[in-house]
Amino acid sequence: MKISYYPGCTLKSHAKNFEDSAIASMAELGIELEELPRWNCCGTVFSLASDDLMRHLAPIRILLRTREQGSDSLVTLCAMCYHTLKLSNLRVKENPDELEKLNNMMYKEEITYDGKASVYHLLTLLKEEVGFQTVRERITVDLGDLKVAPYYGCLLLRPQEVSIDPNMESPTIMSEFIEALGAVPVEFPHQTECCGAYLTVCERDLVAERSHEILESARRAGADIILTSCPLCQFNLDDRQKEIKKKYPEFEEIPVLYFTQLLALAMGLDEAALRFDLNWVDPLTILENKHVSAAKEAGSK
Amino acid sequence: MEVSVKTVRSPFVKKVAEISGQNLGACYQCGKCSAGCPSADRMDNVPSQFIKLIQLGMEDEVRKSNTPWVCLTCFVCTVRCPKGIDIASIMEAARLVQSRDRDNVDHFEVRSLGATLDEKLPPIAVVSCFRKHTAG
Numbered sequence: 001m002k003i004s005y006y007p008g009c010t011l012k013s014h015a016k017n018f019e020d021s022a023i024a025s026m027a028e029l030g031i032e033l034e035e036l037p038r039w040n041c042c043g044t045v046f047s048l049a050s051d052d053l054m055r056h057l058a059p060i061r062i063l064l065r066t067r068e069q070g071s072d073s074l075v076t077l078c079a080m081c082y083h084t085l086k087l088s089n090l091r092v093k094e095n096p097d098e099l100e101k102l103n104n105m106m107y108k109e110e111i112t113y114d115g116k117a118s119v120y121h122l123l124t125l126l127k128e129e130v131g132f133q134t135v136r137e138r139i140t141v142d143l144g145d146l147k148v149a150p151y152y153g154c155l156l157l158r159p160q161e162v163s164i165d166p167n168m169e170s171p172t173i174m175s176e177f178i179e180a181l182g183a184v185p186v187e188f189p190h191q192t193e194c195c196g197a198y199l200t201v202c203e204r205d206l207v208a209e210r211s212h213e214i215l216e217s218a219r220r221a222g223a224d225i226i227l228t229s230c231p232l233c234q235f236n237l238d239d240r241q242k243e244i245k246k247k248y249p250e251f252e253e254i255p256v257l258y259f260t261q262l263l264a265l266a267m268g269l270d271e272a273a274l275r276f277d278l279n280w281v282d283p284l285t286i287l288e289n290k291h292v293s294a295a296k297e298a299g300s301k
Numbered sequence: 302m303e304v305s306v307k308t309v310r311s312p313f314v315k316k317v318a319e320i321s322g323q324n325l326g327a328c329y330q331c332g333k334c335s336a337g338c339p340s341a342d343r344m345d346n347v348p349s350q351f352i353k354l355i356q357l358g359m360e361d362e363v364r365k366s367n368t369p370w371v372c373l374t375c376f377v378c379t380v381r382c383p384k385g386i387d388i389a390s391i392m393e394a395a396r397l398v399q400s401r402d403r404d405n406v407d408h409f410e411v412r413s414l415g416a417t418l419d420e421k422l423p424p425i426a427v428v429s430c431f432r433k434h435t436a437g
Contacts, residue, residue, distance in 0.1 A: 050321065
């Protein structure tokens with residue numbers, strides 16, 4: 001099965017470990033993520049202004065590209081891209097006059113956007129198209145009693161229209177995924193709390209405090225590692241541990257992986273797919289302590 | 302600041318309502334937004350107080366408040382409001398009425414990034430911060 005894939009800017013740079021692990025593990029599951037041949041930045045945040053149509057041009061152009069590729073489904077990995085594309089799509093579907101204006105702005109395009117693309121997040125695709133049972137059958141590495149905290153953040157769940165789980169206040173989709181991989185999910189009170197988002201640029205202290213609270217909450221729940229699906233959450237929870245350590249010297253580092261990295265690990269894929277080199281906190285030590293056998297092999301390659 | 306029919310019906314209040322697309326009068330101050338807000342401890346006015354300031358047309362106080370600038374647009378307030386008010390959109394409108402001003406000074410000075418950029422921030426962090434905190 002092939003599906004149109006929109007990477008977005010960060011998957012090609014900072015979060016290459018997210019993309020590489022996703023493409024490799026989806027290929028193992030028989031799904032080809034077919035990157036749009038041409039794409040632009042989605043704008044990263046969905047404009048909440050009623051009068052600012054221009055802000056929706058970028059995401060709608062990406063949906064036009066999806067149709068141009070002959071597809072009616074688009075999958076994304078980045079939670080910010082997912083949120084922006086999904087909400088802009090809903091907005092123009094509900095407002096045909098706005099869609100017409102946007103199409104008029106894109107008059108140099110060969111086709112117009114007909115509003116007929118659907119936006120999916122990879123976790124939804126894994127659950128609904130592949131099925132967690134199928135994922136379970138493909139697991140070759142015993143993750144033993146590795147305790148994994150699912151961290152959703154904001155943009156996969158809120159508002160309700162974008163939620164990848166029917167229960168946005170108490171979601172379980174990531175726990176089901178972790179269970180399918182053979183690890184132990186540990187839910188924790190801060191799993192849907194904001195990490196501080198873009199204020200990481202101008203209010204670093206605020207983000208260090210937010211991340212510290214979230215990481216300690218996961219640790220108190222017994223987590224060995226944390227799973228995320230957003231490159232901004234990953235940066236704030238992982239790289240910002242440097243700031244946390246400066247502020248709280250007794251703080252102990254905790255690895256933060258993309259959910260696709262754990263999937264690749266559980267399916268026995270090599271370092272080219274795992275890309276742990278791009279995670280600031282190295283997960284290999286904890287994986288070795290937990291006797292996750294493939295970790296050693298992959299790490300030594 | 303004096304509160305009067307004039308301030309309550311001021312162009313400022315109308316503009317915030319127009320940009321956000323929200324019925325500001327629907328808020329009855331239950332405080333659920335403030336209770337769930339992860340940034341509330343850093344705000345000089347928690348979200349429900351901030352909405353009250355707008356309802357009353359207290360423009361100077363709204364402009365001075367750091368509330369919309371430490372808002373993370375995490376949508377917790379929006380999904381929990383029992384009156385169905387999209388509070389995240391009100392915060393957006395409060396930022397925009399200021400950044401669209403003729404004599405606007407961006408809340409975030411892009412030039413100040415300098416050294417921070419060296420640490421290779423993810424592109425989504427930089428773009429989203431600019432989108433929320435500058436007129437660009």
